[in-house]
Structures are given as structure tokens and as C-alpha cells.
Amino acid sequence: MTAQGTDSPEHCLTHTPSRPSSAGAGAGVLTVLFSVFQPVSHETLEADVEDEGPAQAADSSNPGDGLPQYRLSEIKNHGPKSSRPWVIFEDKVYDITDWIPAHPGGEVILRAAGGSIEPYWDIFAIHKTPYVREILQQFVVGKIHPDDLEDGRPRMNDIEDPFVSDPTRDPRLRQITAKPCNAETAGEDLAEAFLTPNEVFYVRNHMWVPVIEDTAADAHGITIELPDGDVKTYTVHDLKAKFKQYSVTAVLQCSGNRRRDMTEHANKTNGLQWGPGAISCAKWEGVRLRDVLKDAGLPLDDLPEDAQHVQFSGLEAYGASIPIHSALDPRGDVLLAFKMNDLPLPRDHGFPVRVIVPGTVAARCVKWVSKIVVSDEESDTSWQRRDYKCFGPNETRDLDWDKYKSIQEMPITSAITRARKKSADGNHVEVEGYAYSGGGHEIQRVDVSLDGGKTWDQASLVDDSEQDSGSKAWSWKRWRYEGALPTTTEAAAFVVKATDDAYNTQPQCYKSIYNLRGNLATAWHRVEFDPRKEKGCADS
Amino acid sequence: MTAQGTDSPEHCLTHTPSRPSSAGAGAGVLTVLFSVFQPVSHETLEADVEDEGPAQAADSSNPGDGLPQYRLSEIKNHGPKSSRPWVIFEDKVYDITDWIPAHPGGEVILRAAGGSIEPYWDIFAIHKTPYVREILQQFVVGKIHPDDLEDGRPRMNDIEDPFVSDPTRDPRLRQITAKPCNAETAGEDLAEAFLTPNEVFYVRNHMWVPVIEDTAADAHGITIELPDGDVKTYTVHDLKAKFKQYSVTAVLQCSGNRRRDMTEHANKTNGLQWGPGAISCAKWEGVRLRDVLKDAGLPLDDLPEDAQHVQFSGLEAYGASIPIHSALDPRGDVLLAFKMNDLPLPRDHGFPVRVIVPGTVAARCVKWVSKIVVSDEESDTSWQRRDYKCFGPNETRDLDWDKYKSIQEMPITSAITRARKKSADGNHVEVEGYAYSGGGHEIQRVDVSLDGGKTWDQASLVDDSEQDSGSKAWSWKRWRYEGALPTTTEAAAFVVKATDDAYNTQPQCYKSIYNLRGNLATAWHRVEFDPRKEKGCADS
Known part of the structure; x- marks a missing residue:
């Protein structure tokens, strides 16, 4: 079943022979439709949308007029295993049968069949564009019965939460x-x-x-x-x-x-x-x-x-x-x-x-x-x-996504995870953390500073005796350092940086490695420590 | 032939049954005797010398008294291929035949046979210690004939220069x-x-x-x-x-x-x-x-x-x-x-x-x-x-040489090799250089700053089209950048830093990676450029 009975200019535009009904037709929009749930900046998105003339805002058309009405219970029958899967978007019903082969994300779209597609678009936020709505409009087959609407939208308790079966998590996370x-x-x-x-x-x-x-x-x-x-x-x-x-x-x-x-x-x-x-x-x-x-x-x-x-x-x-x-x-x-x-x-x-x-x-x-x-x-x-690449500090617009390689091997990093007083007067502290480098590189040295990076000393590598049960050094080294706080400041700044066996080390500042996506924030890790408190954590 | 006819306490000390005449006897001093020609700091050397009581200064003994005298021409007959190789040190002659099997550097010592060992000690400076002289003294067999001495030392034109056969080098080096x-x-x-x-x-x-x-x-x-x-x-x-x-x-x-x-x-x-x-x-x-x-x-x-x-x-x-x-x-x-x-x-x-x-x-x-x-x-x-390791910035004394791994895979680095004016007013410049990372890592990005690191832009990778004829990216990428000088300063500071495909990048400052031996000076490379000059080179 396909959308019929309308002849508005908007529908003419989309009811062309190019209407996607095969993988081939869908290939052109592949990079647009299927992305991470994290918001994508407007600039980058627009750059990739094929130019098909001015986008038509969905609100400006009225494709629902004269459409048959369906109850939510009826729509539910058009679930993932039905021969004609339907989805709901706002107050309309869409038959996505012919779209599935062309959907860049593949059959995952069936997760939404029999119910609303909106919770999934909340995950795959890239769908929230006029362009994607336009594709969907091609498949409209009806509207939701007014008895199942509340303020013009389907009643929420009938919409399945995609996360309903997620496990319970430990509260310490x-x-x-x-x-x-x-x-x-x-x-x-x-x-x-x-x-x-x-x-x-x-x-x-x-x-x-x-x-x-x-x-x-x-x-x-x-x-x-x-x-x-x-x-x-x-x-x-x-x-x-x-x-x-x-x-x-x-x-x-x-x-x-x-x-x-x-x-x-x-x-x-x-x-x-x-x-x-x-x-x-x-x-x-x-x-x-x-x-x-x-x-x-x-x-x-x-x-x-x-x-x-x-x-x-x-x-x-x-x-x-x-x-x-x-x-x-x-x-x-x-x-x-x-x-x-x-x-x-x-x-x-x-x-x-x-x-x-x-x-x-x-x-x-x-x-x-x-x-x-x-x-x-x-x-x-x-x-x-796209998502796992690092552009330069200045590269924030009009990105050429193919310019850099996807992140694979991880660069060296380290962090402070806990700092505690070791003496009653609070002048002696214990600082702990981890250091890790990708590609099987073993941590050689962890330098710690209690005075914001002015002077350095080496931490003990706690996990030096741990056996890596693999061909290379794939695990981290936790480290521990005890030392006296500098006497000249009220609040101390603890800093850590590590070096691996290729003698790669961490960059000093975040600014020099800044990238729009905030990937690989491996600069020296710095934690302010107030000796008047018993302990401080990097995440406290 | 061995040293005879002396009974001074100094000679008693060295004429013990422990006189090295086998590889076993030499093993204990192996780490002391054979090292790079670069000077080794006094602290570190002393820490490794075995404690055999107070070192005897060679000058304080007089092992030459009553020894036979030899002409340089006679000594020359005891060359590398003779059955009893001799060497000269200062005004004495030593038969090293029994020392060769124990010499940590192996038969390289024969290079000096028939002549003076001093030019080689100039190369292997670690030999220049009382301890090594003490070993040599065990093998004294004579002294140089006074006619072949000048100011108490053998005449230099009879001493072979170890570098006499070195090739001629290009003057551009x-x-x-x-x-x-x-x-x-x-x-x-x-x-x-x-x-x-x-x-x-x-x-x-x-x-x-x-x-x-x-x-x-x-x-x-x-x-x-x-x-x-x-x-x-x-x-x-x-x-x-x-x-x-x-x-x-x-x-x-x-x-x-x-x-x-x-x-x-x-x-x-x-x-x-x-x-x-x-x-x-x-x-x-x-x-x-x-x-x-x-x-x-x-x-x-x-x-x-x-x-x-x-x-x-x-x-x-x-x-x-x-x-x-x-x-x-x-x-x-x-x-x-x-x-x-x-x-x-x-x-x-x-x-x-x-x-x-x-x-x-x-x-x-x-x-x-x-x-x-x-x-x-x-x-x-x-x-x-020893020589190719990086200790921490603070680790300058009493080093535990086994603490860190020898340098093998190289960390990422880059440098500016040339900077030139591109416009008559000198406000437009071209900067060139190289970027390289070890372990087969490919250079991803070269960030260049013309204002000392305040703002960055990306250089073009000149060698991007060069084919690496190997399994990984073993070669460098040369890079080129053209830009306008900042208008606010008379002399500009150009800075470069690179990023490889493991997204490792260079440290910002030399101080944070300082090590006694000055290995792996991979901090951001910075070159001051005076626009009043036609061009500047990193090495000019």
C-alpha cells in the first residue's frame, strides 16, 4: 500500500519516479539518515544533504486530509513481523514496507513498527530534519483515531519505550x-x-x-x-x-x-x-x-x-x-x-x-x-x-569528513582518580590514578606534580607485577604517589602525565588538541586539591 | 710476557690471582668499560664501578721503573695480527694478549695494537677512569725509548689516527x-x-x-x-x-x-x-x-x-x-x-x-x-x-639504568626546515618542514602557527602522494604552509606540531620532557622569523 489520493505540489515533488523503493535509491542519502544519537551541528548536516531544491517543511502540507483513521490497537498489528509494517509519527500512520530495503540503517527501523517512530528519532537525532520527514510523508496511509489522541498526539502509555528491557545498573556508576x-x-x-x-x-x-x-x-x-x-x-x-x-x-x-x-x-x-x-x-x-x-x-x-x-x-x-x-x-x-x-x-x-x-x-x-x-x-x-575523528583546533566548520582517519589505536593518557590526606596536618597526601596507552604500548613512567607542574616526581606503578594475559601490554597501569604538599599555597594543583615505551607522552593543554567533538581529551590531568578536606576525587 | 720486577704496594694490589685472563673475570666490569664516546657524568659512572677499595691514581705509582725500553718501530710489530699484541698508553708499553678475551668490547681493542690506545679512549671516553688504568697496569711490559718521546709522550706522527680511512663528506652536511x-x-x-x-x-x-x-x-x-x-x-x-x-x-x-x-x-x-x-x-x-x-x-x-x-x-x-x-x-x-x-x-x-x-x-x-x-x-x-633511554625531568642523579626500556619505536615529531618570504612586503610567508612518527604510524595532521601558538591552521602534506614501498607508513611527510604574518609583531614565532594516526601528538614544552641525555626532544618546534630578512632556516 502506498500513499494515494493527494495531488498537492509537495506530493508531486516527492511522488516522482525517484521515490526510494530499493537500496540503490537510498544510497544517496545514506550518510544523512543513519548517525549517532548525539546532535549533529546544523552546518555539517546541511553540507551533506543533496540539493533537491528548497526543503518543504512538513507543517506546510496537509497530507492527512481524507485519510482513513486507525486505532492504536489496529496499528499495533502492523508490527515488526507483519507483512506490512506501519509506524506512527505525530498523528499520522505510515506504511514503511517499501522503505525498509532503502533505509540506510537497515531493518533496525522495524524496532518501531506497530508504534511510534519518535522515541527512535530521539536516539537517532539526525532524523529530525525536514528532509527525513519528507521521505516519510511518501508513505502516509492514515491518521490516528481521535479517541487515541491527547493534545493532538498519540497517548504515550501506548507507545513502547525502546529502553523498557534495559538492565538495572549499579548505583555506583x-x-x-x-x-x-x-x-x-x-x-x-x-x-x-x-x-x-x-x-x-x-x-x-x-x-x-x-x-x-x-x-x-x-x-x-x-x-x-x-x-x-x-x-x-x-x-x-x-x-x-x-x-x-x-x-x-x-x-x-x-x-x-x-x-x-x-x-x-x-x-x-x-x-x-x-x-x-x-x-x-x-x-x-x-x-x-x-x-x-x-x-x-x-x-x-x-x-x-x-x-x-x-x-x-x-x-x-x-x-x-x-x-x-x-x-x-x-x-x-x-x-x-x-x-x-x-x-x-x-x-x-x-x-x-x-x-x-x-x-x-x-x-x-x-x-x-x-x-x-x-x-x-x-x-x-x-x-x-564521522564521530570518532579529531579535527584541528581551528577546524570547526565545513568539515571534509574524509580528511582524517577514524580513531583506532588509542593515544597515551593518564588521570588522577583519588587523592587523600595521609597525615593529620593534611600536609602529606596520597594521589592515585591510572595510565594507559593504546596499540599494546606499555607505560614506562608516570610523572606527578603536586605544585601544578612546576616540579615532578615519579609515581609507583601499582600494577607492574600484574600479568598481561595477552601478546602485548593491553592493560593499564594504576599508579600511586605519596608526597608533601607545597607549603606556599592553600589549594594545591595535582598534575599527572605519562610516557609509554615508544616514549610518546601527553600534550600539556586541552586548547592545543581541541576538536569539535571533544575526542581524545588526553592533556595532562589536573585536579585541584583543598587540604582542608579529607579527600578529593577527580569526579567529585 | 707480563710485568715483572716490581714489588710496590700498588703492584701487589693488581698482581693478585684475580688478574683477568678469561671472559669470566671480565664480566664484572662489562658495563663500565664499553660505552659511547660521549662523556658520562661522574655521578653515574661512580655508581657503577665495583667497590674494590680506594682507586689508585696511575700517577701515584711508578710501574715503569726498571722496565725494558722499546722503540715505536718495535712496538709496531706487535700489531693486530701478531701473536702478542701491544698497546701504548702515555710512555708505557702494555701486552694486552691475556686481556683480549676479557675485554667487554671484544677484539675491537686490537684496532689499537701496535700503537697508542689513547685515540680510542678519546672515542670510548668511559675508559678514562682510574679503574680502567688500573686494569691496564697489570699488563705493563716496558716503556717507550726516550728518543721516541717528546715532552714525555710518544711522538704523534707515529700514532695512527683511527679515522685516517674515513670517507670525505659532502660540505653541505x-x-x-x-x-x-x-x-x-x-x-x-x-x-x-x-x-x-x-x-x-x-x-x-x-x-x-x-x-x-x-x-x-x-x-x-x-x-x-x-x-x-x-x-x-x-x-x-x-x-x-x-x-x-x-x-x-x-x-x-x-x-x-x-x-x-x-x-x-x-x-x-x-x-x-x-x-x-x-x-x-x-x-x-x-x-x-x-x-x-x-x-x-x-x-x-x-x-x-x-x-x-x-x-x-x-x-x-x-x-x-x-x-x-x-x-x-x-x-x-x-x-x-x-x-x-x-x-x-x-x-x-x-x-x-x-x-x-x-x-x-x-x-x-x-x-x-x-x-x-x-x-x-x-x-x-x-x-x-643506557644511552638511549629517557628518564624523568627530575631524574638526574643515582640512576637505576634498568628502570626504563631502551628506546625502540620513535615518538611523533615535526620540525620547521625552511621559511621564506612570498611577497615583496614580507607579510606573506611560506614555511616548510617534516613530520614523522615511528612504529609505522602515518602522519594525519600538521598544525602550524605563525603567532607563537595562539592560533593554528593546517599545513598541506607535500608527500601525501608519495608511495611508501613498505608494509606500513615508515617514511615522513614533508609539509608546506603559506600564510600572512600577524601584523602586531616585528619578529614572528612560527610553531609546528603534528598528530599521527593513533592521534598521538607532541608535547608543548621541552621542560616537561627534559632528560639528562637530551633524548627525544620532540616538543613543538618553534622558529623565530624576522620578516626583514629574505628567509630563515631552522638551522641558520
């Missing part, structure tokens, strides 16, 4: 956003243990948490697609039965860790305002991606030229990719992981299986992974091609 | 030291070409240049020693005939590049005061070390546990090592190279064969390589275990 859940590990918890306990491991979700029952975990399938078109599917059960399992201790870190500091010390940034707790360390267990790709038929010793990237898709429709050489490096330890700190993966961390790419930004470690494609291109999601 | 030759590439030459011409490629010699005639090059042998004791020797001819040859474009950079800047902007540093020209880029051709080690019998897929490091020794007795995984990484492109920019290796650069470890400090790329040992330890030279 410091919540940044609730829906989707983004929550960082508290300073105390970062300082306490080498392996972050699962329940306080930071959570970075782009969407809802997919629901897979425990009993269905082994049947969960991962489809592998090779450049020659060969497709093979392994269930979790297959993977566990067929391949040797490995254990790797590795840090995961969000590229936005400490973004809040960049905002405070440099300029406004676009993204979740994390403190220093968007990082944690765990022991991961699973099978090697390399072994699975080899078994699936990828010739590792004679790679085809179009095997350049390995793309991962998660059940919730998140997607990202890593370079083929990262995926295949025998010392890269890339896993399809089932376990985290000796327990099955918690739902928030990808149950029943996620990708772990040690030394690489967590945004590539796709959770709830269901599809792996070996391709000549990076994943085409905005999470791959 | 900026000489830091003449003997050994250390000379940097001029800013103009760095700016001019992607591949630095051989004749202006920077020279970093620790000693003299070994002499191998062109006709003897193919017969030059490299001995490979495996952990199980197996030894195999390949001539250059064998290597060329047996193994596939590869070509790799790679930067070599001294860890002391820009040390002069650290000295100027932070504090005194101990080492050659290089400007920004201790770096160059060339195309190297040779065989893969990995292939040779495999052929020699090293089981690559089942490495023995004691295969941890690959040690290289050069003909002039320089030595260094790299981790086994660097040596064997199929994408590491480590070569035994015969050619440089399509020509046979110049003598200054290792003729007939040198090691090339792309992405790694040039100090590991041993020239004139003659021996390769796969071992459970790093090379025991000071070049491996």
Missing part, C-alpha cells in the same frame, strides 16, 4: 544519560582494582540493550561475509565448540573519556560530557577473530585486494570496522568474547558475544555482534566515518 | 663532530626532497668507518648465532643469491635529533647538540632479516623461550638489539640492506650491509653488521642499556 545508558566508573572504583568489577565497568550504549534470553545465547548467530560473496554463519555454540579459546586482559576506553575537561578548559564540545571514568579494564575470554575468518574461508596468507576492513554490526544496529591487519595480526589478540572477568558477558557489555580489539578505541569493540563483513571499505556508519 | 663523524642534514636539503640524497643524508658514527674494499664486499660475512648455539655464516653474496630482495622507504632518525633545542629551552644535556637535521629518508633494499633467521634455523612458529632479542654487532664494534617480535613481524620490514636510494650503501651508511628497522630509532640499525645473535637478553652495550 555515574550516569551521564539514562536512555541510552551511558555511565562512567567512579574514581574510587577506578582506583580500587586492576580488573574493574563487571557491575561498575563503564557503560557506553548508543541505543537500547538487545534482549537475548540466557537459553537463546548459544543459538545466537554471527554471519560472516567474505569479499567473494561467501557467507557462513556460526552460532555461539559453534564458535565455542570449534575454536580454541583465549583470555586477554585489556582496557576499553571511550574516545570521549575526559571530554568534560576539554569543554571546561578549551571550548564547547559536542558529545557526552564524560569525566575520567569512561575507561575500565577486564579480562576477556573468547575465540580469535583471526581463526574464525580463516575457517570461514578468508585466505590469510594470500589476502584478496578487496579485503581491507572488517566491519562489525550489532543487534541494535550499531556498526563499526577495523583495518584487516588489526583483525588478522597474530599478536593483535582480537577476540569474539563470551566472558568478562570469568563471568558471562553482562547484557550491558554485549551478551552473548562482543568484539574485543585490544589497544583500540572501544567504539570498534562492537557489542551483541551479529554480522561480520570483510570489505574493501570501512563500515559506512557515522560512528565509523 | 653540517658537522657536529669530525672524529667520529657526526653531521646533520641542512634545513634546505631536508626541505628539498622526499628521499634525502645519499651525500647529504645525516651521518651518525660512533667510531671510525670500517674499511671494506669494493672487491671484498661480496665476501663480507654475517655470522648468525641462535639460542641453541647453532652458528651459521652468510656472505653478502650468499644473502643476495639465496633470499628475495625487498625495497622499503623509511626514515632514520637519531634519538638526539633537536637535542640542541632541549638544551636551549630546558637545561644542559649530555650528548651531541643536534639541530633538526639528525633525520633523513631513503629507499632501502635488501633481504628480510626474518627470512635469514628462518633459514638459519630459528623456528618462527615455535620460538624457543630464550629467543627474546636480536643483537647486532658492527665491524667497528658498535652493538645494539631489537626485540624478537620486531625482528620477525611479517609487516615490520626489517632488512639487511645493501642499497640506499638505488645505489650501493655509502661507506658512511654501512657498506656493504646494514640493518634497517623501519619506525625504530636509528641506533638499532647497526651499520657494517657482521654478527647477529638471537638471545634471551638485550645487547649488553651501553648504547643499548
Whole structure:
């Protein structure tokens, strides 16, 4: 069924033969429609929208006139499994059957079928443009019955909350956003243990948490697609039965860790305002991606030229990719992981299986992974091609998104997680924190200053004796320093900077590394400490 | 022949049964005797000298009394190939036959046989201690005939200059030291070409240049020693005939590049005061070390546990090592190279064969390589275990040399090599330079400031279209920037900083990365520019 019975100029404009009903037709708008939930600046968005003449504001048309009326209960029957899925937007009903093949985000749109699409547009905010509304208007089939409307909108208790099945989170996590859940590990918890306990491991979700029952975990399938078109599917059960399992201790870190500091010390940034707790360390267990790709038929010793990237898709429709050489490096330890700190993966961390790419930004470690494609291109999601890049401090407008590479290997960083008085007079303090460098680089040295960076001393590396159960140094080093406060100031400024075994070190100031998205805020970490208080935390 | 006929207490002290005559006896002093020619600070040296009671000053003894006298012409007969090699020190003659097996530097000591050891101690300055003199005194056999002395010392024209056979250098090279030759590439030459011409490629010699005639090059042998004791020797001819040859474009950079800047902007540093020209880029051709080690019998897929490091020794007795995984990484492109920019290796650069470890400090790329040992330890030279490490800014005394890892992979750096007026009024300038990061990391972005770091813009990457003929980005990116000078200042300060694909960037100031040895002076490079002049160079 398609929208009929209107002949307004607006509809003429969109009812052309170019009406999207195939993947081909949708390709042109792919970069516009499917992006992260975080707001995208108006300038950048406009630059990418194809010029199809002046955009028509949805409000200016009246496509609902004369349309049939439907009750919410009727609409519910057009759910994800129906032959003709419908969605609601404001007071209208749309049949999206013909749009699904062209939808850049794929079948994830079916999550909304039978109900309102608005909660999903709240997640994928990039949809909130006249251009996207225009596409939707092509598929209008009716309007909501007035008895199911309240102030002109569908009654909310009949709209499903996409996050209704999300797990309950530990109250010790410091919540940044609730829906989707983004929550960082508290300073105390970062300082306490080498392996972050699962329940306080930071959570970075782009969407809802997919629901897979425990009993269905082994049947969960991962489809592998090779450049020659060969497709093979392994269930979790297959993977566990067929391949040797490995254990790797590795840090995961969000590229936005400490973004809040960049905002405070440099300029406004676009993204979740994390403190220093968007990082944690765990022991991961699973099978090697390399072994699975080899078994699936990828010739590792004679790679085809179009095997350049390995793309991962998660059940919730998140997607990202890593370079083929990262995926295949025998010392890269890339896993399809089932376990985290000796327990099955918690739902928030990808149950029943996620990708772990040690030394690489967590945004590539796709959770709830269901599809792996070996391709000549990076994943085409905005999470791959836009969100995780660093432009220069001055590059804030008219960005050429292809100019820089996607963040993969993480640069060196460190942070203060806890500071405490060690003597009654408050002049002697203990400062603790972590230091981490990506790419398997081991931390060599942690320099600490109690006087704002004037003089330095070296912290003890607490985790120096911890065994990394992997081929390289994928984990962090927590550090501890005790010293006397400088006598000349009332409030002291503690600063930390680390150096890795390639002798890379951290930049001094946020301003010099400022980027619009606030990625990789790795400047020296500075915490003001008032000796009149018992203790101070980076996140307090 | 050994020293006889004295019974002074000093001689009793040294004529004990512990007189070194085997490798075992020499092991204890190994770290003291064999080091770089650069001066070692008194504090650090003393800390490592074994406590054998108060050191006896050579001057206070009189070991020459009653000794036979020898003419310089007689001494010359006790050269490197004689059965009893002698050396001269001051006015005495020493038979070093029994010391050679215990000498930590090995047979390089024979270079001095038949003549004076003093020019070599000028190179290996660590020998200039009472402790080393004490060892030498055990081997005194005579004194120089008074007719061959001038002011109590042997006549200099009879002493061979170890550098007499060194090649002539291109006058465009900026000489830091003449003997050994250390000379940097001029800013103009760095700016001019992607591949630095051989004749202006920077020279970093620790000693003299070994002499191998062109006709003897193919017969030059490299001995490979495996952990199980197996030894195999390949001539250059064998290597060329047996193994596939590869070509790799790679930067070599001294860890002391820009040390002069650290000295100027932070504090005194101990080492050659290089400007920004201790770096160059060339195309190297040779065989893969990995292939040779495999052929020699090293089981690559089942490495023995004691295969941890690959040690290289050069003909002039320089030595260094790299981790086994660097040596064997199929994408590491480590070569035994015969050619440089399509020509046979110049003598200054290792003729007939040198090691090339792309992405790694040039100090590991041993020239004139003659021996390769796969071992459970790093090379025991000071070049491996001391000289190329970075301690913290505050760590200037009582150093624990094992605390930090030897420099291998190079951190990111950049420099300005040339700045020129582009308009008659001098308000428009062109600034050029290079950016490089080790470990195969590609340069992403070069930020340039014409106002001392207040505002930034991006330079064009000149070498973006250059093909790296290797597995990773081993070469540099030269960059160019044109812009208007700020109107508010008479003299402008140009600053550059670069970012690589792991988004590591450079530290802002030298003070924060200051280390006693002045290694890795990678802070933002800053050049003052006077618009009243036509042009300015980083090294002018």
C-alpha cells in the first residue's frame, strides 16, 4: 500500500519516479539518515544533504486530509513481523514496507513498527530534519483515531519505550544519560582494582540493550561475509565448540573519556560530557577473530585486494570496522568474547558475544555482534566515518569528513582518580590514578606534580607485577604517589602525565588538541586539591 | 710476557690471582668499560664501578721503573695480527694478549695494537677512569725509548689516527663532530626532497668507518648465532643469491635529533647538540632479516623461550638489539640492506650491509653488521642499556639504568626546515618542514602557527602522494604552509606540531620532557622569523 489520493505540489515533488523503493535509491542519502544519537551541528548536516531544491517543511502540507483513521490497537498489528509494517509519527500512520530495503540503517527501523517512530528519532537525532520527514510523508496511509489522541498526539502509555528491557545498573556508576545508558566508573572504583568489577565497568550504549534470553545465547548467530560473496554463519555454540579459546586482559576506553575537561578548559564540545571514568579494564575470554575468518574461508596468507576492513554490526544496529591487519595480526589478540572477568558477558557489555580489539578505541569493540563483513571499505556508519575523528583546533566548520582517519589505536593518557590526606596536618597526601596507552604500548613512567607542574616526581606503578594475559601490554597501569604538599599555597594543583615505551607522552593543554567533538581529551590531568578536606576525587 | 720486577704496594694490589685472563673475570666490569664516546657524568659512572677499595691514581705509582725500553718501530710489530699484541698508553708499553678475551668490547681493542690506545679512549671516553688504568697496569711490559718521546709522550706522527680511512663528506652536511663523524642534514636539503640524497643524508658514527674494499664486499660475512648455539655464516653474496630482495622507504632518525633545542629551552644535556637535521629518508633494499633467521634455523612458529632479542654487532664494534617480535613481524620490514636510494650503501651508511628497522630509532640499525645473535637478553652495550633511554625531568642523579626500556619505536615529531618570504612586503610567508612518527604510524595532521601558538591552521602534506614501498607508513611527510604574518609583531614565532594516526601528538614544552641525555626532544618546534630578512632556516 502506498500513499494515494493527494495531488498537492509537495506530493508531486516527492511522488516522482525517484521515490526510494530499493537500496540503490537510498544510497544517496545514506550518510544523512543513519548517525549517532548525539546532535549533529546544523552546518555539517546541511553540507551533506543533496540539493533537491528548497526543503518543504512538513507543517506546510496537509497530507492527512481524507485519510482513513486507525486505532492504536489496529496499528499495533502492523508490527515488526507483519507483512506490512506501519509506524506512527505525530498523528499520522505510515506504511514503511517499501522503505525498509532503502533505509540506510537497515531493518533496525522495524524496532518501531506497530508504534511510534519518535522515541527512535530521539536516539537517532539526525532524523529530525525536514528532509527525513519528507521521505516519510511518501508513505502516509492514515491518521490516528481521535479517541487515541491527547493534545493532538498519540497517548504515550501506548507507545513502547525502546529502553523498557534495559538492565538495572549499579548505583555506583555515574550516569551521564539514562536512555541510552551511558555511565562512567567512579574514581574510587577506578582506583580500587586492576580488573574493574563487571557491575561498575563503564557503560557506553548508543541505543537500547538487545534482549537475548540466557537459553537463546548459544543459538545466537554471527554471519560472516567474505569479499567473494561467501557467507557462513556460526552460532555461539559453534564458535565455542570449534575454536580454541583465549583470555586477554585489556582496557576499553571511550574516545570521549575526559571530554568534560576539554569543554571546561578549551571550548564547547559536542558529545557526552564524560569525566575520567569512561575507561575500565577486564579480562576477556573468547575465540580469535583471526581463526574464525580463516575457517570461514578468508585466505590469510594470500589476502584478496578487496579485503581491507572488517566491519562489525550489532543487534541494535550499531556498526563499526577495523583495518584487516588489526583483525588478522597474530599478536593483535582480537577476540569474539563470551566472558568478562570469568563471568558471562553482562547484557550491558554485549551478551552473548562482543568484539574485543585490544589497544583500540572501544567504539570498534562492537557489542551483541551479529554480522561480520570483510570489505574493501570501512563500515559506512557515522560512528565509523564521522564521530570518532579529531579535527584541528581551528577546524570547526565545513568539515571534509574524509580528511582524517577514524580513531583506532588509542593515544597515551593518564588521570588522577583519588587523592587523600595521609597525615593529620593534611600536609602529606596520597594521589592515585591510572595510565594507559593504546596499540599494546606499555607505560614506562608516570610523572606527578603536586605544585601544578612546576616540579615532578615519579609515581609507583601499582600494577607492574600484574600479568598481561595477552601478546602485548593491553592493560593499564594504576599508579600511586605519596608526597608533601607545597607549603606556599592553600589549594594545591595535582598534575599527572605519562610516557609509554615508544616514549610518546601527553600534550600539556586541552586548547592545543581541541576538536569539535571533544575526542581524545588526553592533556595532562589536573585536579585541584583543598587540604582542608579529607579527600578529593577527580569526579567529585 | 707480563710485568715483572716490581714489588710496590700498588703492584701487589693488581698482581693478585684475580688478574683477568678469561671472559669470566671480565664480566664484572662489562658495563663500565664499553660505552659511547660521549662523556658520562661522574655521578653515574661512580655508581657503577665495583667497590674494590680506594682507586689508585696511575700517577701515584711508578710501574715503569726498571722496565725494558722499546722503540715505536718495535712496538709496531706487535700489531693486530701478531701473536702478542701491544698497546701504548702515555710512555708505557702494555701486552694486552691475556686481556683480549676479557675485554667487554671484544677484539675491537686490537684496532689499537701496535700503537697508542689513547685515540680510542678519546672515542670510548668511559675508559678514562682510574679503574680502567688500573686494569691496564697489570699488563705493563716496558716503556717507550726516550728518543721516541717528546715532552714525555710518544711522538704523534707515529700514532695512527683511527679515522685516517674515513670517507670525505659532502660540505653541505653540517658537522657536529669530525672524529667520529657526526653531521646533520641542512634545513634546505631536508626541505628539498622526499628521499634525502645519499651525500647529504645525516651521518651518525660512533667510531671510525670500517674499511671494506669494493672487491671484498661480496665476501663480507654475517655470522648468525641462535639460542641453541647453532652458528651459521652468510656472505653478502650468499644473502643476495639465496633470499628475495625487498625495497622499503623509511626514515632514520637519531634519538638526539633537536637535542640542541632541549638544551636551549630546558637545561644542559649530555650528548651531541643536534639541530633538526639528525633525520633523513631513503629507499632501502635488501633481504628480510626474518627470512635469514628462518633459514638459519630459528623456528618462527615455535620460538624457543630464550629467543627474546636480536643483537647486532658492527665491524667497528658498535652493538645494539631489537626485540624478537620486531625482528620477525611479517609487516615490520626489517632488512639487511645493501642499497640506499638505488645505489650501493655509502661507506658512511654501512657498506656493504646494514640493518634497517623501519619506525625504530636509528641506533638499532647497526651499520657494517657482521654478527647477529638471537638471545634471551638485550645487547649488553651501553648504547643499548643506557644511552638511549629517557628518564624523568627530575631524574638526574643515582640512576637505576634498568628502570626504563631502551628506546625502540620513535615518538611523533615535526620540525620547521625552511621559511621564506612570498611577497615583496614580507607579510606573506611560506614555511616548510617534516613530520614523522615511528612504529609505522602515518602522519594525519600538521598544525602550524605563525603567532607563537595562539592560533593554528593546517599545513598541506607535500608527500601525501608519495608511495611508501613498505608494509606500513615508515617514511615522513614533508609539509608546506603559506600564510600572512600577524601584523602586531616585528619578529614572528612560527610553531609546528603534528598528530599521527593513533592521534598521538607532541608535547608543548621541552621542560616537561627534559632528560639528562637530551633524548627525544620532540616538543613543538618553534622558529623565530624576522620578516626583514629574505628567509630563515631552522638551522641558520
